[in-house]
Amino acid sequence: MTVYGIQDLSRRYQMRTSALRYYEELGLLGDIERNASGQRVYHQADVERLESILCFKDAGMxxxxxxxxxxxxxxxxxxxxxxxxxxxxxxxxxxxxxxxxxxxxxxxxxxxxxxxxxxxxxxxxxxxxxxxxxxx
Incomplete structure (x- = not known):
């Protein structure tokens, strides 16, 4: 099972980590798992949800x-x-x-x-x- 850190997604989607935290804060990304160090851990379902958010954003929503x-x-x-x-x-x-x-x-x-x-x-x-x- 592949998991991603916030920096991984930030680089992959060319977006600021603050935007990812903002989407989480708004509830758009849901409750993101944290590891023992308190760092966010994104699973494939989270990535797919983020891709939907970005697609909708690009569509002007x-x-x-x-x-x-x-x-x-x-x-x-x-x-x-x-x-x-x-x-x-x-x-x-x-x-x-x-x-x-x-x-x-x-x-x-x-x-x-x-x-x-x-x-x-x-x-x-x-x-x-x-x-x-x-x-x-």
């Missing part, structure tokens, strides 16, 4: 939403509708962010194309291109 998810998950029969609503709302928010990012990406691509042509026109002594040729 607040600490409160993450806490709610784990509360719902502990009694999923009672809270399945709450879990689905929380996850569906987050999914829709991510989709909206993805769409906005896609639009920004396409705009930057058009700018790159336009200014590449501007550079060629300057170097070749030709007329500047018209932005309308690159716009939607």
């Amino acid at each position: 607040t600490i409160s939403e993450i806490r709610s998810f784990f509360t719902y998950e502990a009694d999923e029969r009672e809270h399945i509708a709450d879990m689905l609503k929380l996850l569906t709302d987050r999914k829709q928010a991510i989709e909206a962010q993805r769409d906005a990012l896609e639009q920004a990406y396409l705009h930057v691509c058009r700018k790159v194309g336009y200014y590449s042509e501007v550079q060629r026109s300057i170097e070749g002594g030709q007329r500047h291109p018209d932005w309308s040729d690159f716009a939607d």
